[in-house]
Structures are given as C-alpha cells and as structure tokens.
Amino acid sequence: xxxxxxxxxxxxxxxxxxxxxxxxxxxxxxxxxxxxxxxxxxxxxxxxxxxxxxxxxxxxxxxxxxxxxxxxxxxxxxxxxxxxxxxxxxxxxxxxxxxxxxxxxxxxxxxxxxxxxxxxxxxxxxxxxxxxxxxxxxxxxxxxxxxxxxxxxxxxxxxxxxxxxxxxxxxxxxxxxxxxxxxxxxxxxxxxxxxxxx
Amino acid sequence: xxxxxxxxxxxxxxxxxxxxxxxxxxxxxxxxxxxxxxxxxxxxxxxxxxxxxxxxxxxxxxxxxxxxxxxxxxxxxxxxxxxxxxxxxxxxxxxxxxxxxxxxxxxxxxxxxxxxxxxxxxxxxxxxxxxxxxxxxxxxxxxxxxxxxxxxxxxxxxxxxxxxxxxxxxxxxxxxxxxxxxxxxxxxxxxxxxxxxx
Numbered sequence: 001x002x003x004x005x006x007x008x009x010x011x012x013x014x015x016x017x018x019x020x021x022x023x024x025x026x027x028x029x030x031x032x033x034x035x036x037x038x039x040x041x042x043x044x045x046x047x048x049x050x051x052x053x054x055x056x057x058x059x060x061x062x063x064x065x066x067x068x069x070x071x072x073x074x075x076x077x078x079x080x081x082x083x084x085x086x087x088x089x090x091x092x093x094x095x096x097x098x099x100x101x102x103x104x105x106x107x108x109x110x111x112x113x114x115x116x117x118x119x120x121x122x123x124x125x126x127x128x129x130x131x132x133x134x135x136x137x138x139x140x141x142x143x144x145x146x147x148x149x150x151x152x153x154x155x156x157x158x159x160x161x162x163x164x165x166x167x168x169x170x171x172x173x174x175x176x177x178x179x180x181x182x183x184x185x186x187x188x189x190x191x192x193x194x195x196x197x198x
Numbered sequence: 199x200x201x202x203x204x205x206x207x208x209x210x211x212x213x214x215x216x217x218x219x220x221x222x223x224x225x226x227x228x229x230x231x232x233x234x235x236x237x238x239x240x241x242x243x244x245x246x247x248x249x250x251x252x253x254x255x256x257x258x259x260x261x262x263x264x265x266x267x268x269x270x271x272x273x274x275x276x277x278x279x280x281x282x283x284x285x286x287x288x289x290x291x292x293x294x295x296x297x298x299x300x301x302x303x304x305x306x307x308x309x310x311x312x313x314x315x316x317x318x319x320x321x322x323x324x325x326x327x328x329x330x331x332x333x334x335x336x337x338x339x340x341x342x343x344x345x346x347x348x349x350x351x352x353x354x355x356x357x358x359x360x361x362x363x364x365x366x367x368x369x370x371x372x373x374x375x376x377x378x379x380x381x382x383x384x385x386x387x388x389x390x391x392x393x394x395x396x
Contacts, residue, residue: 044275072293072294072297072337073294073297073342075294077242077287077290080287080290084279084282084286088278088282089282092275092278092326093275095270096270096271096273099270099271115333115337116333119333119337120337120340121340121341123337124334124337124338124341126337127333127334127336128330128331129330130333131314131329131330131331131333131334132327132330132333135315135326135328135329136325136326139270139322139326140270140322141317142319143269143319144270144271
C-alpha cells in the first residue's frame with residue numbers, strides 16, 4: 001500500500017516507518033522538520049497542500065501530537081487550547097480533509113495514549129486530548145465507512161522509561177516495535193472505530 | 199449545601215434545580231439569559247466575575263454545553279473549535295477557576311453525554327467534546343482531592359424523545375428526574391473521578 005506517515009521522524013514515527021517498510025509498503029514520510037514532505041498538520045492549509053502533493057494514498061497514519069504538562073491549577077485556557085490544536089484538531093483535520101484523497105477502503109490511524117483512561121498528575125491536558133480523539137474515532141468510523149479509522153493508545157514506551165518512567169509508577173511499558181505493530185494491525189486489518197492499546 | 203448551578207434555566211438545569219432544592223440545598227442559579235446570576239461560562243473573564251460574586255460555595259454543578267451537529271465531512275475546524283469552547287473549555291475553566299472558591303471537600307459536577315461511547319451520525323463534535331471532558335474528569339480528580347469531580351453522561355431524555363428520538367434508534371431514554379438524581383449522587387456522595395451514566 002501507499003501510506004502517508006505523519007510525524008515520521010519522531011521516536012514513534014521512526015519505529016512505525018520501519019514496521020510498515022518491513023511489510024513492503026511504500027511509505028511517504030511527513031514531518032515539520034524532516035521526511036519526504038515537510039508540512040505542519042496543526043495548520044489546516046498545510047494539510048490541504050499535503051494531500052494535493054501526495055496524491056491518492058491507501059492509508060494515512062499519524063504519530064504526531066503535542067500537549068503541555070502542568071498541574072491542573074496552573075493550566076490556562078490557552079494550555080488546553082494548545083493541547084486541542086496540537087493533538088486533537090490537527091489529527092481530526094487530517095481525517096476530515098483526507099476522506100476524498102484516500103482509497104475507498106483506505107484507513108486512518110491516529111495516535112492517542114493511555115492517559116485517556118489512566119490519569120497521572122500534570123496530565124489533564126493530555127488526558128483531555130486523548131479522550132477527545134478516541135471518542136472522535138468511534139464517531140467518525142460510523143460515518144466514513146467503508147473507509148476506516150482507528151486509534152493507537154499506548155502506555156509509556158520501554159525505550160522512554162529513562163526519561164518518563166517516574167511518571168508511570170507500576171505501569172507496564174511497551175516496546176516501540178509492539179506499538180508499531182498496532183499500526184500494522186490498523187492499516188492492514190479490517191476493523192474500524194477501535195482503540196488499540198498496546 | 200450552597201450550590202452554584204450553571205445552565206439552571208435549561209431543560210436539564212430546571213430538573214436539577216428542582217432535585218437539589220427538594221433535598222434542602224440553597225441553589226444559586228446561573229445562566230446566560232436567566233437565573234439569579236447572569237454569566238456566560240464560555241468567557242473565562244465572566245467565570246472569574248461569577249466566582250467573585252458568588253462567594254464560597256460547597257458545590258458547582260453544570261448543565262450547560264453547546265456543540266454543532268453535522269456530517270463529519272461537512273464539519274470545519276471552526277465547528278470542532280466551537281464544540282471545544284462551547285462544552286469542554288467552558289466547563290474545564292469552571293473547575294480550574296473554581297478550585298480556590300469551593301469548600302475543602304466541595305465538588306464539581308459537569309455534563310457530558312452518551313455520545314462519548316455510543317456515536318450517532320452527525321455527532322462527531324459532540325462525541326469528541328464528551329470524550330474530552332470525561333477524560334479530564336478522571337485526570338482532574340486525582341489532582342484536586344479532597345475536592346471532588348464527576349461527570350453526568352446521560353442518554354437521550356424521555357422528555358426530548360419527540361424532538362430527538364429518531365437520532366437514538368433502539369436506545370433507552372432516561373427521565374430528566376433520574377438524570378437530576380445523578381447530580382444529587384455526585385454532590386452529596388463521596389465518589390470522585392466517576393462518569394455517571396443515567
């Protein structure tokens with residue numbers, strides 16, 4: 001398949017790129033600062049340009065999303081808006097604008113995360129963003145069929161434990177290679193409206 | 199208890215007002231166009247003014263939130279932003295700004311809805327907004343304790359079936375009086391981080 005991979009040069013994106021490439025797919029990498037195509041999906045105009053440039057694809061996979069972390073009483077409306085624009089609206093717009101550009105049975109795969117269901121201190125914006133997207137995935141799935149959409153909602157990466165492990169006490173980690181397989185499952189499988197939680 | 203009830207003159211708010219009043223609580227009603235205090239919670243400045251005016255309260259209960267309904271392919275980024283501002287950010291800010299104004303073991307109760315888990319066509323912005331808030335409730339609960347926060351996430355109201363029943367085929371409805379009891383449960387009970395789904 002021809003697959004558009006957004007956030008392709010990040011920690012997760014690199015693993016997803018390898019997994020999809022190993023499966024023989026043609027991966028078009030997209031990033032703000034690196035990749036085959038340089039676009040920022042927090043800008044709807046750049047998403048339009050990205051799809052015009054990429055041509056018809058079979059799948060769109062995203063590994064891109066930024067949210068601020070702060071105690072809830074220190075968050076501002078601007079922080080929640082930044083989380084909404086940086087992870088929710090960006091990926092929703094990737095789907096909304098992508099519908100006419102992907103194959104009849106093509107798929108969208110977006111990134112969320114465990115904080116949707118398992119909160120941690122300072123993570124209220126991340127939880128909010130992940131919960132928003134996962135509910136959107138369930139809703140969009142019933143409207144865009146036979147095109148499909150799923151979310152990947154991983155726990156902390158094993159490879160990131162040195163940096164972030166203290167935020168997830170007693171919670172299992174997941175290898176990036178296993179998270180990447182969840183993308184393979186979403187792209188090559190037939191399910192839709194699912195939240196895969198590797 | 200002294201309770202601040204936002205959206206008090208709406209269909210749901212009126213039922214919640216009656217239920218809380220029947221339990222002997224002092225209810226300060228808040229609305230954009232009616233109630234004891236006239237404030238619009240989509241404006242953070244008005245939330246600040248509302249808390250300054252209301253003084254210390256034991257509980258804050260919200261029955262206010264607006265989102266647009268359209269097919270996902272007809273939604274614009276502005277529509278999702280309107281849903282975010284109209285239902286998510288408004289209620290999050292009510293909590294964030296409310297923390298210093300409510301009792302040590304006071305509570306926040308926000309309104310979400312069944313579309314968080316059971317999508318319907320044209321409801322992607324509503325699903326997104328409800329999912330966002332429910333994840334926020336779980337996250338905020340662990341930070342603001344011993345203050346509490348819960349969400350009320352009802353199905354379609356029995357009293358609204360004539361207008362909206364066709365959007366919820368085969369789904370059970372709930373009487374407004376039973377939804378109002380979920381607010382009583384949240385306000386008078388001791389649980390936090392819960393999603394009550396009457």
